[in-house]
Amino acid sequence: MAGPAHPEAMAPPTPGRTRTAPPQMPSTWWSAPRIRTYLLFDATGVIYFLVGFLAIKIVGQLADGPIAWQAQMKALENPLYIAFHVLALASVIFVAVRFFRLFPKAQPPSIGPAKPPPGPVIHAGLYVVWLGLTALISLALAGVIL
Amino acid sequence: MSSNTSSGGQGGPPPAVDKTIIITRFDPDQDEAPRKQEYTVPCEDNWKVLDAVNFIKDEIDPTVSHRWSCRMAVCGSCGMMVNGEPKLTCKTSLKEYGDRVDIEPLANFPVVRDLVVELDGFMHKFESVKPWIKRAKEKAEDKAALHETKLTYTQSAEELADFKQFSMCINCMLCYAACPVVANEPEFLGPAAIALGHRYNLDTRDEGTEERLEIFRGEGTVFSCSYANECSEVCPKNVDPAAAVNQAKFGAVIDWAKGLVLPRAPHAAD
Numbered sequence: 001m002a003g004p005a006h007p008e009a010m011a012p013p014t015p016g017r018t019r020t021a022p023p024q025m026p027s028t029w030w031s032a033p034r035i036r037t038y039l040l041f042d043a044t045g046v047i048y049f050l051v052g053f054l055a056i057k058i059v060g061q062l063a064d065g066p067i068a069w070q071a072q073m074k075a076l077e078n079p080l081y082i083a084f085h086v087l088a089l090a091s092v093i094f095v096a097v098r099f100f101r102l103f104p105k106a107q108p109p110s111i112g113p114a115k116p117p118p119g120p121v122i123h124a125g126l127y128v129v130w131l132g133l134t135a136l137i138s139l140a141l142a143g144v145i146l
Numbered sequence: 147m148s149s150n151t152s153s154g155g156q157g158g159p160p161p162a163v164d165k166t167i168i169i170t171r172f173d174p175d176q177d178e179a180p181r182k183q184e185y186t187v188p189c190e191d192n193w194k195v196l197d198a199v200n201f202i203k204d205e206i207d208p209t210v211s212h213r214w215s216c217r218m219a220v221c222g223s224c225g226m227m228v229n230g231e232p233k234l235t236c237k238t239s240l241k242e243y244g245d246r247v248d249i250e251p252l253a254n255f256p257v258v259r260d261l262v263v264e265l266d267g268f269m270h271k272f273e274s275v276k277p278w279i280k281r282a283k284e285k286a287e288d289k290a291a292l293h294e295t296k297l298t299y300t301q302s303a304e305e306l307a308d309f310k311q312f313s314m315c316i317n318c319m320l321c322y323a324a325c326p327v328v329a330n331e332p333e334f335l336g337p338a339a340i341a342l343g344h345r346y347n348l349d350t351r352d353e354g355t356e357e358r359l360e361i362f363r364g365e366g367t368v369f370s371c372s373y374a375n376e377c378s379e380v381c382p383k384n385v386d387p388a389a390a391v392n393q394a395k396f397g398a399v400i401d402w403a404k405g406l407v408l409p410r411a412p413h414a415a416d
Contacts, residue, residue, distance in 0.1 A: 020256035020264050021172045021180050025329065026230035029253070038326065038374045102373055106392035109308040109348065 041098060044091040051088050100126040162188035165240065167198050169210060170250040172257050180257060182248075183207075189240050196224050196235035199249060199261070212261040219382055222318030225252050226261050232320035234382040252323040254332070268319055271335050275343030275361060280354030299351040309348035312341045312390050314383045321377035321387050327370055335367045337377035337387035344390040347397060356410060359394075359401040368395045 029035060061072040075081065103126060104119035116122065140146045167187050172180040185202045196214055203210045214224040219237040226235050227250040229243060240247065255263035321337035322328050328336055343362065347355045362368045371391045378388040 019174050020258055021174070021177075023254045023256055023329075023332070024170065024180060024251060025253050026227050026248075026250060028230045032230060034376065034379060035326075038376070042372075102375060102388070102392075105386065105389040106373075106396065108393050108396050 041095060044095055047088050047091045050084070096130060100130075160191040162190050164245075165189045165198070165243075166246045167202060168246065168248045169199070169202065169260065170257075171210070171260050172251075173209075174259060180251075191241065193240045194236050195226070195228050195233065195238045195240055195243075195247065195249065198240055198247070199226075199235065210261075211259045220316060222316035225318040225320050225323065226250065227253055227323065232323035232380045234318055234320065237382055252319055254323050254325070254328045255319065263319075265319075267332070268317075268322065268336075268339075271339040272317070272342065274335070275339050275346075275358055276354055277339075277342045277346060279346065279349060279352045280357070281351075282353050301350055305350045309345045312345035312348070312385060312387075315341060315385045315387075316383055318382060320380045320382065324376040324380040326374050326376060327372055331366060331370060333366045334370050335361075337371075337391060338385075340368055340371075340394055341385060341387040341390035344394040344397070347394070355397075356401065359398050362394050362398040363402060368392075368398055371395070 030039065058072055061068045100123055104122040107116040107122065109115070117125075136145070164186050167185045168182050169185065170180050171177070171183045185206055187198050187201050187206070189198055194217075196217065199210070199212050200214070203212070212224070212226070214236065215221040216223070217236045219234055222234070224235045225232060227233070227248075228235065228238055229248050230250075232252060235249075249261065251257045251261045251263050255265075255268070258264050315338055317338060319338065325334070325337055327334050340362070343358045346352045347358055368391055371388075373388060373392060375388045377391075378386045381387060
């Protein structure tokens with residue numbers, strides 16, 4: 001998107017006759033539990049960046065041949081790598097649970113004549129799909145299917 | 147300092163309790179920056195936060211400036227930060243807080259004086275989403291949709307229910323004070339304005355949806371929202387602006403996709 005569709009909507013406040021103090025933030029803004037949860041949610045972006053970086057590195061090792069691949073697999077057994085992946089899994093679960101909680105109310109009240117299902121149904125459906133996909137992928141990785 | 151302390155006899159109201167109320171002060175003619183000032187206030191058991199600020203204004207320091215009007219959570223004037231959280235002070239009981247209560251002007255707004263914030267930018271954003279029913283030029287066939295005797299457009303209870311929640315906003319601006327996106331991007335259109343625009347987009351009598359969605363597709367509008375949900379957490383009227391903003395995202399995407407294959411209709415007149 002090139003820019004605001006209506007730039008006047010973003011115009012700064014008209015200067016008044018008296019000067020104003022700049023917007024104030026409470027000195028303890030970070031201490032509210034909800035804000036801490038949100039900051040934690042935002043911070044998970046760093047974990048996903050690192051996971052992506054690691055995935056690219058592993059693909060690179062694969063391209064470098066079997067010896068490089070085996071060395072990379074051995075390196076992944078390091079407790080630090082395992083701890084990192086546990087942290088990544090916890091981040092994914094945290095973000096997914098938050099997303100599932102907020103997703104139902106973001107649905108439009110209607111799409112044409114169709115009404116979306118009630119919020120709790122959508123909420124439960126997301127968990128069913130999540131668990132189903134996890135089971136499928138687990139079975140595929142274990143060689144039970146595919 | 148005079149006080150209207152209750153006696154607190156048996157069966158009577160509990161005695162008043164002294165609390166330290168810390169008010170952010172700013173006089174544009176004298177102060178370089180906002181500063182804190184403490185007041186000891188004998189607080190009645192049933193007081194709201196606004197009662198304490200009014201007591202300070204009436205009995206201790208008449209120079210304290212703040213906005214308030216209805217005292218029943220309707221006018222939206224008395225929004226302030228109370229211990230770091232945006233609150234409608236006429237609806238917030240002092241009992242919820244300890245001995246020290248920190249009252250500051252709403253975050254994310256320039257401060258005019260003490261607890262009074264600048265509203266111009268907010269009002270400008272509100273106006274920009276065209277929060278009124280827009281109709282294309284009256285057409286002959288429109289008359290068929292008019293109620294026979296009242297000459298108004300009819301709307302079913304179900305249609306009203308789709309947007310009624312979003313029309314309950316009292317413009318108290320707590321959602322702007324809570325929004326982390328507004329804090330980082332002051333030009334962000336913001337929760338209340340988007341919720342109001344979305345309210346009209348959902349109104350079956352309105353024909354301005356495409357025009358508003360064009361605004362919503364612009365920079366600094368719905369897609370700047372990171373769905374922190376803070377606006378809905380602090381809303382004193384349960385408007386749930388976060389739901390409106392994210393529904394508006396969906397509407398903006400659908401409208402954008404439709405625009406790729408269908409010609410756009412001319413905008414309704416203001």
